[in-house]
Amino acid sequence: MKYGFFDDSALEYVITTPKTPLPWINYLGNKEFFSLISNTCGGYTFYKDAKLLRLTRYRYNNVPYDNNGKYFYIKDNTDSNNQVVWNPGWQPVKTVLDKYECRHGLGYSTFTSSKNDVETKVLTFVPMNDNCEVSKVTITNNKGTDALITLFSYVEWCLWNADDDMKNFQRNLSTGEVEVTDNGSTIYHKTEYRERRNHYAIYSVNAPVDGFDTSRDAFLGAYNGPDSPDAVAAGKCTNSVASGWSPIASQQINLSLKPGESKTFIFILGYIENPEDDKWEAPGVVNKKPALEMISSYKDEAAVDAALAELKNYWKELLSNYHISSTNEKVDRMVNIWNQYQCMVTFNMSRSASYYESGIGRGMGFRDSCQDLLGFVHLIPDRARQRIIDIASTQFQDGSAYHQYQPLTKKGNSDIGSGFNDDPLWLIAGTSAYIRETGDLSILKEIVPFDNDMSVAKTLMEHLKCSFNFTATHKGPHGLPLIGRADWNDCLNLNCFSEHPGESFQTFGPSEGPVAESVFIAGMFVKYGEEYAQLAELLGDKAEAERAREEIKKVYEAAITAGWDGEWFVRAYDAYSNKVGSKECEEGQIYIEPQGFCVLAGIGVKEGLAEKALKSVEERLDTKYGVMILQPAYTKYHLELGEVSSYPPGYKENAGIFCHNNPWVSIAETVLGHGDRAFEIYKKTCPAYIEEISDVHCTEPYVYSQMVAGRDAKFFGQGKNSWLTGTAAWTFVNISQYILGVYPTHNGLSIDPCIPEGFGDFQITRKYRGAVYNISVKQNGVQKGIKSLTVNGKEVSGNIIPYEEGVKEYTVEAIMG
Numbered sequence: 001m002k003y004g005f006f007d008d009s010a011l012e013y014v015i016t017t018p019k020t021p022l023p024w025i026n027y028l029g030n031k032e033f034f035s036l037i038s039n040t041c042g043g044y045t046f047y048k049d050a051k052l053l054r055l056t057r058y059r060y061n062n063v064p065y066d067n068n069g070k071y072f073y074i075k076d077n078t079d080s081n082n083q084v085v086w087n088p089g090w091q092p093v094k095t096v097l098d099k100y101e102c103r104h105g106l107g108y109s110t111f112t113s114s115k116n117d118v119e120t121k122v123l124t125f126v127p128m129n130d131n132c133e134v135s136k137v138t139i140t141n142n143k144g145t146d147a148l149i150t151l152f153s154y155v156e157w158c159l160w161n162a163d164d165d166m167k168n169f170q171r172n173l174s175t176g177e178v179e180v181t182d183n184g185s186t187i188y189h190k191t192e193y194r195e196r197r198n199h200y201a202i203y204s205v206n207a208p209v210d211g212f213d214t215s216r217d218a219f220l221g222a223y224n225g226p227d228s229p230d231a232v233a234a235g236k237c238t239n240s241v242a243s244g245w246s247p248i249a250s251q252q253i254n255l256s257l258k259p260g261e262s263k264t265f266i267f268i269l270g271y272i273e274n275p276e277d278d279k280w281e282a283p284g285v286v287n288k289k290p291a292l293e294m295i296s297s298y299k300d301e302a303a304v305d306a307a308l309a310e311l312k313n314y315w316k317e318l319l320s321n322y323h324i325s326s327t328n329e330k331v332d333r334m335v336n337i338w339n340q341y342q343c344m345v346t347f348n349m350s351r352s353a354s355y356y357e358s359g360i361g362r363g364m365g366f367r368d369s370c371q372d373l374l375g376f377v378h379l380i381p382d383r384a385r386q387r388i389i390d391i392a393s394t395q396f397q398d399g400s401a402y403h404q405y406q407p408l409t410k411k412g413n414s415d416i417g418s419g420f421n422d423d424p425l426w427l428i429a430g431t432s433a434y435i436r437e438t439g440d441l442s443i444l445k446e447i448v449p450f451d452n453d454m455s456v457a458k459t460l461m462e463h464l465k466c467s468f469n470f471t472a473t474h475k476g477p478h479g480l481p482l483i484g485r486a487d488w489n490d491c492l493n494l495n496c497f498s499e500h501p502g503e504s505f506q507t508f509g510p511s512e513g514p515v516a517e518s519v520f521i522a523g524m525f526v527k528y529g530e531e532y533a534q535l536a537e538l539l540g541d542k543a544e545a546e547r548a549r550e551e552i553k554k555v556y557e558a559a560i561t562a563g564w565d566g567e568w569f570v571r572a573y574d575a576y577s578n579k580v581g582s583k584e585c586e587e588g589q590i591y592i593e594p595q596g597f598c599v600l601a602g603i604g605v606k607e608g609l610a611e612k613a614l615k616s617v618e619e620r621l622d623t624k625y626g627v628m629i630l631q632p633a634y635t636k637y638h639l640e641l642g643e644v645s646s647y648p649p650g651y652k653e654n655a656g657i658f659c660h661n662n663p664w665v666s667i668a669e670t671v672l673g674h675g676d677r678a679f680e681i682y683k684k685t686c687p688a689y690i691e692e693i694s695d696v697h698c699t700e701p702y703v704y705s706q707m708v709a710g711r712d713a714k715f716f717g718q719g720k721n722s723w724l725t726g727t728a729a730w731t732f733v734n735i736s737q738y739i740l741g742v743y744p745t746h747n748g749l750s751i752d753p754c755i756p757e758g759f760g761d762f763q764i765t766r767k768y769r770g771a772v773y774n775i776s777v778k779q780n781g782v783q784k785g786i787k788s789l790t791v792n793g794k795e796v797s798g799n800i801i802p803y804e805e806g807v808k809e810y811t812v813e814a815i816m817g
């Protein structure tokens with residue numbers, strides 16, 4: 001069952017009922033100011049950092065789930081005997097609407113609703129170059145008579161630090177401060193501005209108002225929620241000026257609309273920073289100059305429409321970097337719109353703020369951000385460059401790294417610390433992808449600090465060497481890399497041995513054990529070690545490349561011997577040197593990660609092991625909804641394995657379908673030339689292909705979720721943790737570089753698709769290193785293989801389009817066969 005549809009020409013997903021199985025959200029903001037917005041107008045706003053600079057309050061763990069938002073209330077007083085209150089997004093009052101349509105677009109959302117012949121259109125977005133959210137609200141009277149309407153707005157302020165805001169009531173209930181100007185048209189939230197903050201927030205409407213409230217209790221009533229505000233019931237705000245307790249911003253506008261008449265209002269929710277020495281315009285009165293400038297930028301509809309057009313152009317331009325036109329509408333939709341959009345959201349958010357990540361927990365993940373980069377580097381190479389430097393700056397001198405860092409400070413997070421032994425190698429992955437995309441070797445010469453300490457800075461290439469050496473020098477009894485606290489699978493905690501509830505599996509126990517080893521990291525070392533060797537070669541350091549390849553050989557050897565179980569790759573060795581993910585195990589006999597990653601790294605291909613490993617995946621891990629992470633599921637808690645065995649069977653890392661590593665298997669299938677199977681795997685978790693079962697899948701049908709419940713789970717097929725997942729980047733890498741086969745190499749783009757039978761011919765436009773490539777591929781009856789490649793009329797040998805300085809346009813014809 002569906003709850004909406006894709007409107008590809010508008011680049012939107014259209015939701016036709018507010019009662020989606022879960023809140024279906026969108027992200028607004030492209031630079032520093034962000035909002036999450038659900039299909040019922042729930043969500044919240046922050047500047048730069050979802051924990052430290054939160055503008056509006058969200059309620060966690062709430063009933064109903066999606067609670068607090070930025071709400072508009074329409075009170076229709078036309079029939080004085082039957083006054084009706086409703087919201088354009090249905091929540092929070094939940095009056096049944098006559099019409100409801102939410103369109104989530106790229107960086108904006110619209111809500112078109114009506115009740116009793118009054119129609120509202122709400123458009124909400126964050127403009128490209130301002131730290132604010134703009135909402136344009138149009139109310140139209142479609143009745144045959146005059147309509148009497150009162151419009152109320154409502155946002156609840158968060159007292160900046162979202163974590164402290166929901167805990168520290170003894171202080172916070174006394175700190176709230178506001179200022180009100182223009183009789184309530186603009187409300188300033190200035191809590192803590194008197195002391196250590198130089199920022200405040202505003203909520204402003206471009207019209208005179210008939211009342212306002214800034215005290216939550218005054219507006220809602222002490223015993224009410226946003227579903228039944230006293231002020232709305234009374235039809236009148238109270239002009240309250242908050243002092244302490246819970247400051248809000250609400251405006252009241254009385255309207256009388258003639259039949260057919262419309263009125264439009266523009267609301268601005270903004271973040272303002274003042275210089276330290278220019279905070280006040282009078283004692284106790286905030287300097288409003290920058291706020292007034294912001295407000296005046298959006299004072300009329302034309303200005304708002306222009307800002308929206310600018311936003312739409314930005315996306316159009318961005319998405320033109322990779323565009324496919326094929327006979328597969330769903331592939332085109334995902335590749336051209338939603339998959340790339342989700343990649344950009346992971347760039348902005350990493351794993352910090354979603355409806356599953358509270359924004360107060362994890363900041364930027366080291367491994368997460370490096371992997372996300374693989375999906376957005378072709379879109380924003382310059383910002384990717386800065387991201388690489390930021391990430392590398394949190395690395396330690398021995399090559400290990402803080403597992404997370406805070407976006408505002410860009411400093412490593414010492415609560416979680418280091419010890420995740422896959423982290424260092426992801427830095428090579430991200431850097432190599434950036435250089436293959438841009439050809440910019442200068443990044444390797446950038447001087448980058450360790451642990452943000454410039455006194456111990458070295459070149460980025462030296463950082464990569466530290467990454468490489470960390471793995472090369474941290475090996476266990478079988479010559480395989482030591483796992484540390486965990487590798488990619490955060491829940492495989494082989495040195496943890498936690499016996500008490502509440503201990504974090506990720507930080508309990510020693511960060512390093514001398515025995516527990518990871519075959520997955522071995523796969524990474526072979527793949528990214530080779531990419532490191534290539535970078536050394538490009539810098540002219542042949543000896544280093546050779547040294548690296550010697551090290552890689554050793555790990556390769558260990559992977560196909562100690563790492564091989566007979567029919568598939570072993571997952572790991574635990575702290576007692578017992579196998580994990582082996583037929584010898586009672587539970588958890590086979591894991592997906594080493595099968596996908598070792599094969600995509602080329603391990604076991606020539607020995608015939610790769611074919612076997614992928615066969616085993618198909619036989620043991622495949623389901624109709626995707627490939628499970630392991631089987632059989634753990635039914636008991638295994639002290640020696642950690643969190644992986646703590647989840648009920650079928651969920652998360654314990655036999656869930658972890659969407660992130662499905663593309664690894666799909667890529668691995670392309671390495672072996674199996675186009676049919678690679679595409680089958682791609683389709684199983686692909687949002688556009690499972691839109692029809694939205695009632696089962698539950699999460700947004702336009703983006704990937706981290707996990708789909710596995711076969712062992714009660715709710716097999718149900719998605720969770722949508723949006724912020726490495727799945728976005730990896731599926732984009734899979735479809736764009738491996739299945740469709742346009743892969744950036746150091747020497748130029750290579751063309752080597754691996755597509756299913758009957759996929760058909762397709763065309764790709766790809767912008768790369770300042771040139772446009774118009775690539776046309778003829779399938780010619782095969783799944784893989786290029787018979788001929790013609791570039792600007794000349795046939796070239798091999799798969800790579802030779803890059804020629806100065807050539808701005810390439811017309812490429814690739815014939816498979």
Ligand code: BGC
Nearest residue numbers: 362489490491506643652653
């Ligand atoms: C989750 C993992 C996640 C980790 C982050 C675990 O509880 O299962 O998916 O990566 O927490 O801390």
Ligand code: NOJ
Nearest residue numbers: 351367368488489490491
């Ligand atoms: C989600 C985390 O963000 C990611 O870093 C990790 O690799 C996966 N979970 C698997 O545990």
